[in-house]
Amino acid sequence: MPLSTAERLFAAEGIAASLRIDGRDPLDARTVELETGVILQASGSCRARVHRGSQVLVGAKVAIETLDGASLGAGTSTGLGAALGQGGGRIVCQVVCDPSVAATGGGRCGAGSGRPVDDLTGECGQRLSELLNSAASGIDLASLVVIPHRVGWTVYVDVLVLDLGGNLFDVVLLATKGALCNLRMPRATVLSVDGKQDYDISSHETERLRGAEAIPLAVTCYRVGRRFVIDPTLEEEDCSDLSLAIAVNAAGQVCYMSKSGNGASHGSLIKTMMAFATRRVPELLRVADHCILQQGTRTRAIQGFKV
Template sequence: MASALISTAEQAYIRQGVVEGIRGDGRGRADYRDYLLSVNVISHSSGSARCRVGFGTDVLVGVKAEVAMIEPGEAPNRGRVQCHVECSPSAARQFQARLTDELNNDLTQFLTRALNDFGGIDLDKLAIIPNQACWVLYIDAMILDFDGNVHDTLLIATRAALANTRIPKVEVQALEDGQQEYDVIDDPEAATPVPGWEDAPLCVTLNWTGDGYVADATHQEELCTDAKLMVCVNRHGDICSMQKSTLGTIPQATFLEMLENATKIAAQIIPTVDQRLKEEHERTAQQVSGGHKSTFMTNTFL
């Protein structure tokens, strides 16, 4: 487990607080911590964002749109999304070295599952020339600091980065031999948003302690968790994917209740995040093309 230690008395205090709906920081069971969201934080990227929840978990995400060849066996008319997540040394110090590697792999797989197939992004519109070329969105995330609920924070930052991403315009021309060629237009004004980014999901993680569950758990609360349920929900209220971690079991009735509550919580989080992104877009619409200015936005989820 994590290198952080928690005493038996602390565990009992946290678990009893979950039962009574009283948490150490004064939040209710379904309450999220305040968050700080910033965009345009990486200059040489197609889009970027950073999200910090409370005074702990801090995630930086950069998106790079690049043209790649479509290899044999790959979908001939679709683009791709490739993800990589890594913990910084400051975040990794809370874990043993072996478990840090496992966490990196787990988060990379989690983000890949969340954004591909049912992840909202219209991969068909990322195709350029069938069987030849397509756009690939390389999403790289760095966990800068850690105090629980990293999956939710990761998807907030990723969705904000996708909203901030612009893909260059491509012109396709037919050649005399029946082939096609493309030309990438280096004009920021002609660049377009990622198709379908609005339908990219956010994650709501609920932590089951055996007698109750909480959202947005701190690291100390996660150390008392028997089972963790991550539910990815889009703006339409559809569950795009889910994942259960740790070895504990969740009663069936409680499991169904957790799914229902996760969709309700997501229905409150998504409009809040999107409103902040809309405000940022309106503020930067008049900026000089090519300028990269980081804007910090603070808000409370619930």
């Protein structure tokens, strides 16, 4: 159900008076619950659940991929071309919705115009893919290369949106970080046979994805009226006409930025948002990293979903 004009006004004027629908401060976030290693079939997995908000499940799988002449020709559009630029390895991201979200979430989410859910998940996947495949992600993409320009690992990051409660990208990135920190891939060793390079995949030795701990986290700032809020509910997201996703690493450096929504803004607001994000994210990272590392690898009893 899209919001009515009166409901929208109620939410917007509340925010103008620093009073949000659920009683939070404009710059307060909801609590998140993280659980890693929930899916045994995946190489790495993580579930993130925001209190009264979105819930996502991320499964990462690795596959070894050979870049030969045929796939090179066809690969430019599917990202294999990009993989070649990096020497072989790549990360493929996809965000899909649970059918119930696809059926009920339509027409009532996203910056101002009631965007369809497909649009929202598509944008989210695109952002994730751009961020993770860039040098700023902190992931050692070169470590995914087995034989340069020929064989490399592809990490498939599949995000399943189980519940939609606003602020999707931040949650997705957090859960993706959890899944990639949890990721264990088989060790590949390069052998030289008669001057030709070949590889062997170990059946019992595994290694971590190098640099996964350095993945930045994002804060998306949503403009409502003259102010901005973070971690909006679905209703507040609907009132916002402009949002800016800012990913920042532990050193406080901005790694990625993406604006959405049909509004336009002066640079001063953008600067305020950036200053806020660079202050906030390192703090967030400390807590998140502690939580992710403490869970270790599949040591926790896997009970799936806790209520």
